[in-house]
């Protein structure tokens with residue numbers, strides 16, 4: 001599986017994160033600061049878990065809203 005680079009907001013170091021760690025918050029290998037969890041695939045949220053997902057995620061979010069009507 002692929003890996004991705006996450007830049008630490010505390011020290012600026014690049015951290016390689018394996019793709020299988022999707023959704024898991026890690027720690028910077030340089031300063032041990034918490035790295036935000038990454039999602040490599042779209043996450044489906046609804047009106048019950050939308051606020052909690054946003055509150056628990058510190059990274060950028062692209063949202064697509066739709067309705068069946």
Ligand SMILES: [Zn+2]
Pocket residue numbers: 008009010011012013028029030031032033
């Ligand atoms: Zn760091």
